[in-house]
Amino acid sequence: MGRYVVRRLLQMIPVFVGTTFLIFVMVYAVGDPVNAMFGDRAPDPATAARLRAEFNLDKPVWLQYVLYLGHIFTGNFGSAFNGRPVGDLLVSAFPITLRLTLIALVFEIVIGIVLGVVTGLRRGRPVDSSVLMLTLVVISVPTFVTGSLAQYLIGVVWGLIPPAVSPEAPPGELLLPGLVLALVSLAYVTRLTRTSIAENVRADHVRTALAKGLPRSRVTVRHLLRTSLIPVVTFLGTDVGNLMAGALVTERIFNIQGVGFQLWQGVVRQNAPTVVGFVTALVVIFLLANLLVDLLYAVLDPRIRYA
Amino acid sequence: MRGVTRVTWAVGCAAAVALAAAGCGGKGGGYGAAGDGVVRAFWTDPQNPLEPANTNEVQGGKVLDMIFRGLKRYNPDSGQAENAAAQSITTNDQRNFTVRLKKGLKFSDGTPVTAKSFVDAWNYGALVTNKQINSYFFEYIDGYDKVHPESGKPTAKTMSGLKVKDDRTFTVRLNQKFSLWPETLGYTAYAPLPKKFFTDHAAWLKKPVGNGPYKVDSYTRGQAMELSRDKRYSGPDKPKNKGVELKVYTDQNTGYTDLQAGNLDVMDELPAGQLKNAKRDLNGRYINQPAGLTQTVSFPFYKKDWKSEKAKKVRRGISMAIDRRMVTDKIYHGTREPAGDLTSPVLKDSGGYDPKLCGETCTYNPKKARQLIKEGGGLPGGRITLSSNVDTGSHRQWMDAVCNSINNVLGKDDACRVNPVPTFSEFRKNLSADKMQGMFRAGWQMDYPLIQDFLQPLYYTNGSSNDSGYSNPRVDKLINQANASEKASAVGKYQQAEKILLDDLPAIPLWYQNGNAGYSDRVSDVRLNPFSVPVFSDIKVK
Numbered sequence: 001m002g003r004y005v006v007r008r009l010l011q012m013i014p015v016f017v018g019t020t021f022l023i024f025v026m027v028y029a030v031g032d033p034v035n036a037m038f039g040d041r042a043p044d045p046a047t048a049a050r051l052r053a054e055f056n057l058d059k060p061v062w063l064q065y066v067l068y069l070g071h072i073f074t075g076n077f078g079s080a081f082n083g084r085p086v087g088d089l090l091v092s093a094f095p096i097t098l099r100l101t102l103i104a105l106v107f108e109i110v111i112g113i114v115l116g117v118v119t120g121l122r123r124g125r126p127v128d129s130s131v132l133m134l135t136l137v138v139i140s141v142p143t144f145v146t147g148s149l150a151q152y153l154i155g156v157v158w159g160l161i162p163p164a165v166s167p168e169a170p171p172g173e174l175l176l177p178g179l180v181l182a183l184v185s186l187a188y189v190t191r192l193t194r195t196s197i198a199e200n201v202r203a204d205h206v207r208t209a210l211a212k213g214l215p216r217s218r219v220t221v222r223h224l225l226r227t228s229l230i231p232v233v234t235f236l237g238t239d240v241g242n243l244m245a246g247a248l249v250t251e252r253i254f255n256i257q258g259v260g261f262q263l264w265q266g267v268v269r270q271n272a273p274t275v276v277g278f279v280t281a282l283v284v285i286f287l288l289a290n291l292l293v294d295l296l297y298a299v300l301d302p303r304i305r306y307a
Numbered sequence: 308m309r310g311v312t313r314v315t316w317a318v319g320c321a322a323a324v325a326l327a328a329a330g331c332g333g334k335g336g337g338y339g340a341a342g343d344g345v346v347r348a349f350w351t352d353p354q355n356p357l358e359p360a361n362t363n364e365v366q367g368g369k370v371l372d373m374i375f376r377g378l379k380r381y382n383p384d385s386g387q388a389e390n391a392a393a394q395s396i397t398t399n400d401q402r403n404f405t406v407r408l409k410k411g412l413k414f415s416d417g418t419p420v421t422a423k424s425f426v427d428a429w430n431y432g433a434l435v436t437n438k439q440i441n442s443y444f445f446e447y448i449d450g451y452d453k454v455h456p457e458s459g460k461p462t463a464k465t466m467s468g469l470k471v472k473d474d475r476t477f478t479v480r481l482n483q484k485f486s487l488w489p490e491t492l493g494y495t496a497y498a499p500l501p502k503k504f505f506t507d508h509a510a511w512l513k514k515p516v517g518n519g520p521y522k523v524d525s526y527t528r529g530q531a532m533e534l535s536r537d538k539r540y541s542g543p544d545k546p547k548n549k550g551v552e553l554k555v556y557t558d559q560n561t562g563y564t565d566l567q568a569g570n571l572d573v574m575d576e577l578p579a580g581q582l583k584n585a586k587r588d589l590n591g592r593y594i595n596q597p598a599g600l601t602q603t604v605s606f607p608f609y610k611k612d613w614k615s616e617k618a619k620k621v622r623r624g625i626s627m628a629i630d631r632r633m634v635t636d637k638i639y640h641g642t643r644e645p646a647g648d649l650t651s652p653v654l655k656d657s658g659g660y661d662p663k664l665c666g667e668t669c670t671y672n673p674k675k676a677r678q679l680i681k682e683g684g685g686l687p688g689g690r691i692t693l694s695s696n697v698d699t700g701s702h703r704q705w706m707d708a709v710c711n712s713i714n715n716v717l718g719k720d721d722a723c724r725v726n727p728v729p730t731f732s733e734f735r736k737n738l739s740a741d742k743m744q745g746m747f748r749a750g751w752q753m754d755y756p757l758i759q760d761f762l763q764p765l766y767y768t769n770g771s772s773n774d775s776g777y778s779n780p781r782v783d784k785l786i787n788q789a790n791a792s793e794k795a796s797a798v799g800k801y802q803q804a805e806k807i808l809l810d811d812l813p814a815i816p817l818w819y820q821n822g823n824a825g826y827s828d829r830v831s832d833v834r835l836n837p838f839s840v841p842v843f844s845d846i847k848v849k
Contacts, residue, residue: 035735041751042738042739046457047438050435050436054438082354082355083356089529152564162570163564163565164561164562255557265352
């Protein structure tokens with residue numbers, strides 16, 4: 001398995017170079033950010049030229065990219081236009097988003113899988129139909145709506161929590177945003193688990209386990225759930241990346257100064273180092289999460305092995 | 308490898324990730340618990356480093372307005388430039404000025420404010436290698452072209468026009484006559500800077516030191532800034548509260564929600580979607596007052612079609628075909644006012660503001676509009692386009708409305724077409740490259756509340772923001788005369804120039820933009836200065 005992991009890690013290098021380059025070119029294609037720095041007035045040519053030189057914007061795009069990569073290898077991620085190093089931004093934003101993502105994941109796993117198992121075992125019953133209906137509603141309402149509504153009701157009308165999360169973003173304040181962020185995926189997890197359980201209930205190994213007289217609860221948790229989790233884990237693995245990048249909407253609603261917000265600000269201000277730095281970090285996380293998922297397959301289903 | 312080892316390995320991995328994330332979790336608590344008498348205000352991360360000559364937007368301007376006092380200060384009510392750090396600014400020839408400072412002024416670190424503090428700060432702001440966005444403010448000072456050449460390296464480090472006479476006196480020589488120059492000095496770009504700014508720049512940026520009514524207590528970049536009263540400040544506008552806490556928000560809507568929930572006291576720049584309800588939501592604790600911002604529609608004079616004498620009639624016709632009142636009411640909910648001249652209400656009558664100057668040209672009149680456009684030979688090519696960036700400021704909405712208004716008047720569906728440009732930077736690029744095909748948006752945010760600032764940069768031949776390429780010797784001559792004459796008669800001369808402009812109509816006035824803000828019931832006496840920055844020192848906390 002060690003070799004498998006090493007191989008997978010090596011595969012990440014070309015992906016890393018490719019994505020950074022693509023994103024770099026995309027941000028570059030949006031136009032010259034210096035033009036927009038002077039408000040509504042025409043930029044003063046001399047100052048604009050100096051600023052372009054400072055951020056290497058006066059050089060051809062391939063050279064800009066090479067210079068950028070060179071800096072990255074010395075641990076310098078460049079800086080935002082207000083002089084803040086992107087490294088600083090990464091260090092302050094990622095822990096916050098990671099916390100938010102973890103909270104969301106916990107919600108997804110706990111609520112999603114429990115609901116999935118219950119409905120999977122009680123197909124066609126009122127519980128099943130009502131949960132299915134609810135998941136449909138949740139999936140069809142955009143996060144933007146649920147987030148703003150929850151914030152307004154719980155934060156302003158009932159005054160139970162402060163509507164805006166403080167800059168340190170302690171876990172307690174992230175519970176509501178985490179739930180909002182998790183909602184859509186949670187519905188998917190419920191549906192995936194339900195289908196998977198429903199299929200596996202009739203699988204050979206489950207019937208064998210039941211036949212040899214194992215207690216029902218043990219069969220459900222150890223035999224049925226374990227194999228049924230494979231599609232769910234695949235989904236959760238990709239969802240880690242989606243949650244972190246997709247937290248943009250939730251983070252802006254709840255004033256969470258995490259990855260999504262910094263990324264958004266980088267895009268709005270057309271600051272290539274910020275955007276590329278954050279997206280690259282997201283890509284790496286996405287790749288690692290997928291590797292972890294592949295390894296987990298072997299844990300969940302003994303029939304899968306990695307040489 | 309056997310199954311069990313595999314399991315432990317993978318579980319260990321997952322646990323490590325979880326631990327790492329939990330370990331990164333921070334301190335929490337403490338923040339946001341504003342003490343008594345402290346104003347909690349909305350903030351977003353400033354776009355540029357917080358240097359006086361490098362800040363041109365409201366969010367950075369907020370801080371600078373609290374921690375700096377220049378030679379002059381604009382009275383928040385009248386917009387008049389009043390002496391602040393200056394004792395007197397005198398001149399005999401409208402070109403050589405002698406500045407005398409007040410006695411005993413101090414920075415918040417205890418060092419004295421001297422003539423050198425000003426001269427060094429201005430030289431720093433002007434020097435091209437310092438890449439200061441507001442460099443152009445110093446362009447009237449003699450020797451600016453040496454420290455800030457159009458291209459190439461500067462040949463001097465300091466401007467020859469600035470000379471320190473003694474601790475409290477310095478002289479300024481301008482490169483042209485400019486009688487209203489002392490009135491420009493209220494802008495924060497002209498603030499004095501303490502020694503620390505030059506000797507330990509990085510530390511200064513971490514915790515800026517100025518000479519204003521407030522001093523910075525703590526600054527966490529991208530999160531918050533806490534300011535308190537500076538006891539050393541001796542000016543007339545001493546703070547009426549204990550301090551100000553600026554809180555960075557990720558989104559205006561979030562700030563607005565926090566304001567409604569009572570966690571925020573002052574919020575400027577209300578979200579556009581809330582303007583309609585803000586007054587009711589906030590029980591009238593809502594401010595909507597003129598700001599030094601105007602929007603116009605300008606024409607490409609570098610195109611033959613728009614240069615001719617006949618085109619003047621077409622422009623006037625287009626102006627009369629725009630129903631300004633409808634747009635300001637329906638789209639902006641009264642946060643814009645239909646414009647009647649090229650200046651702004653913040654100038655007041657004494658400063659040259661006259662909403663009647665444009666007269667019937669700026670009044671909606673479909674019949675006359677049709678007639679004028681017809682007399683002028685119709686729209687060039689039968690149709691026109693209206694261009695602007697659409698990434699900010701509800702530009703798309705008003706452009707659609709203006710084009711519809713023109714189309715309705717002309718009874719033709721495609722007479723006016725909107726040409727949306729995705730980003731401001733691209734729009735700017737096209738403007739600078741003289742690539743406009745038809746009408747285009749020209750917004751102007753004043754640098755200082757002077758009629759000169761609304762005319763000279765925009766309509767003087769080769770003016771710094773003259774994007775339309777307009778040139779009229781009569782206008783140039785009047786502006787020169789105005790700059791050379793005494794303050795009292797200068798405004799009248801400028802208005803004469805403006806009259807010619809409104810006759811030529813290189814730009815159609817659309818509307819004056821207001822600044823707006825909301826505040827909580829915890830505070831009172833909230834208002835905005837002419838730059839739409841809240842006047843924090845006047846705010847009282849209950």
